[in-house]
Amino acid sequence: MLSPETLRDLNERFQTEPTESTLTWAWNQFGDRAAIGTSFQGAGLVMIDLARRNGLDFPVFTLDTGLLFAETMALKLKLESFFGIQIESLEPDLSVETQAEVHGPELWKRDPDLCCTVRKVVPLQGKLASLDCWITGLRRQQSDTRSAIGVIESYLFDPVSGREVIKLNPMANWTRDAVWDYLKKHQIPYNPLQDQGYGSIGCVPCTRKAGRDENERAGRWMGFQKTECGIHTFMARKA
Numbered sequence: 503m504l505s506p507e508t509l510r511d512l513n514e515r516f517q518t519e520p521t522e523s524t525l526t527w528a529w530n531q532f533g534d535r536a537a538i539g540t541s542f543q544g545a546g547l548v549m550i551d552l553a554r555r556n557g558l559d560f561p562v563f564t565l566d567t568g569l570l571f572a573e574t575m576a577l578k579l580k581l582e583s584f585f586g587i588q589i590e591s592l593e594p595d596l597s598v599e600t601q602a603e604v605h606g607p608e609l610w611k612r613d614p615d616l617c618c619t620v621r622k623v624v625p626l627q628g629k630l631a632s633l634d635c636w637i638t639g640l641r642r643q644q645s646d647t648r649s650a651i652g653v654i655e656s657y658l659f660d661p662v663s664g665r666e667v668i669k670l671n672p673m674a675n676w677t678r679d680a681v682w683d684y685l686k687k688h689q690i691p692y693n694p695l696q697d698q699g700y701g702s703i704g705c706v707p708c709t710r711k712a713g714r715d716e717n718e719r720a721g722r723w724m725g726f727q728k729t730e731c732g733i734h735t736f737m738a739r740k741a
């Protein structure tokens with residue numbers, strides 16, 4: 503894996519280089535053991551487009567919790583056609599119905615952390631076991647909890663073996679306006695719920711419209727202190 507010094511140097515370099523250069527570095531370094539994970543927010547779509555335009559054939563995956571909006575499911579099909587790719591859906595072991603039998607109905611109302619663990623974190627862990635680099639669409643501007651992310655980070659994936667996974671956030675510096683300018687300019691399909699005032703779109707039970715002055719993720723898990731589903735917090739950051 504990459505040393506802390508190398509990661510520091512790469513972070514400095516990626517701060518100023520175009521996003522496609524960061525993606526090209528990842529492709530040269532990891533090939534298809536690097537993959538783009540997306541929930542189809544705007545930044546992820548920009549990143550997929552930049553990768554395709556530059557001949558970087560990263561696998562793309564999404565977490566299908568079984569509780570996504572119909573608009574999100576329809577968008578996945580549209581994007582597969584638009585980009586000419588297959589997007590792998592990672593699904594939880596428990597269906598929504600089985601989860602209700604095991605943990606009680608509407609777990610998201612009582613214990614959203616457990617619900618997110620079952621429906622998002624565990625499926626992602628299964629995927630990361632086969633990857634060296636996870637490419638995300640995180641942006642610093644999205645929320646306070648994301649304001650200090652690096653463009654490249656290293657995480658301890660398996661405390662027993664010591665195996666690390668590189669997390670690449672090539673969109674870290676992009677603003678919301680820049681993302682939307684890009685999507686419109688290149689006529690990339692996006693979630694129509696965005697036009698209805700949803701700043702960040704996840705599962706139906708945990709997504710509301712955010713106020714105009716709130717951060718983009720303010721509509722997620724309203725009524726709870728929770729601001730992250732857990733996929734970005736379950737691993738310890740090494741560097």
Ligand code: SF4
Nearest residue numbers: 610614617618705708
């Ligand atoms: S976002 Fe809500 S419904 Fe979706 S997995 Fe998390 S708690 Fe469950």
